[in-house]
Amino acid sequence: MDKLYKCPLFKGVNADDLDQYLSNIHYQVKKYNKDQIIAQAGDQCNSLMIMLKGSVKGEMIDPSGKAIKIEDIEPPKPLAIAFIFGQNNYYPVNIIANTEVEIFKLSKESIIQLMQVSAPFLQNFMNNISNRAQFLSDKIRFLTFQTIRGKLAHYLLQLAGPLEGEIILPKSQEELASLFGVTRPSLGRALRDLHNDGIIEAHGKSIKILNRDLLIQQLKKD
Incomplete structure (x- = not known):
């Protein structure tokens, strides 16, 4: 729980309140081995994943089959938060464990429940999505450079x-x-x-x- 409290999504959320919220909703903590694929590009993104331990990488495969690493993600950051909602809510990249990994998973229904009872969580969630959109915009601009x-x-x-x-x-x-x-x-x-x-x-x-x-x-x- 100490690692979870440090996630930017829970900034400003009282620890006792968070404990109570989580006692009323469904969540999982899953473990993955080094080099294990956590999610593949094209899989549906139906849950919020927050890094608790280890490191993962987002990796895209170009048409020639070359792997392009988008970024490394470590605790306490969330994964693919911008793709949970929307009509085409699919992972855009492969997510692969760099090390042994532990991930906190919260279903889409539980996310909505948490948004309804915690204004700080809702605001943090929206801010994080905006930040990811800006990051991806910068990344697309970067990949357009030919040399x-x-x-x-x-x-x-x-x-x-x-x-x-x-x-x-x-x-x-x-x-x-x-x-x-x-x-x-x-x-x-x-x-x-x-x-x-x-x-x-x-x-x-x-x-x-x-x-x-x-x-x-x-x-x-x-």
């Missing part, structure tokens, strides 16, 4: 925001290659090219943008 340099430029500009100075990459090159849907050597070459062209200065995970205008121009190249 690795374009993808890398977009990623670095997002990390930097309006600020100047050093950026510390939160992911390894291997993780970034998986995120971009490219090979690690190809990503490494693109990073070196940006460095050699004087657009960025790269030392391991430390990146400094030297010419923001030229980096932005990489977004427009096919």
Whole structure:
């Protein structure tokens, strides 16, 4: 329960009230092994899943059969919350366990019951859906970039925001290659090219943008 309280969906919900709410609705806690498929793209999404333990990844398969990792999800985040309601409520990606995983599951009917008795839960749920919509919009925009340099430029500009100075990459090159849907050597070459062209200065995970205008121009190249 301590892990569940930390989920952003229950922000502002009194712990005693949450205990009482959950005592009156149906829920499950399910365990999965490493590499086990939790949900497949195209499966109907009929329940809210909240990470309690471990890590999972959302993975999309492109027409060539290449796996593109969308993101890693860890406790106490919910999974696929934007796809529970609506006419086409199907998982858009495969959800696969990175490690041994425990997940709290709440049926759609129970979600509605909880919304009716807890205004903070309802507001948190709506805010989370809006945040996911914004994330997916950014992801779609990112995937439209045709070149690795374009993808890398977009990623670095997002990390930097309006600020100047050093950026510390939160992911390894291997993780970034998986995120971009490219090979690690190809990503490494693109990073070196940006460095050699004087657009960025790269030392391991430390990146400094030297010419923001030229980096932005990489977004427009096919």
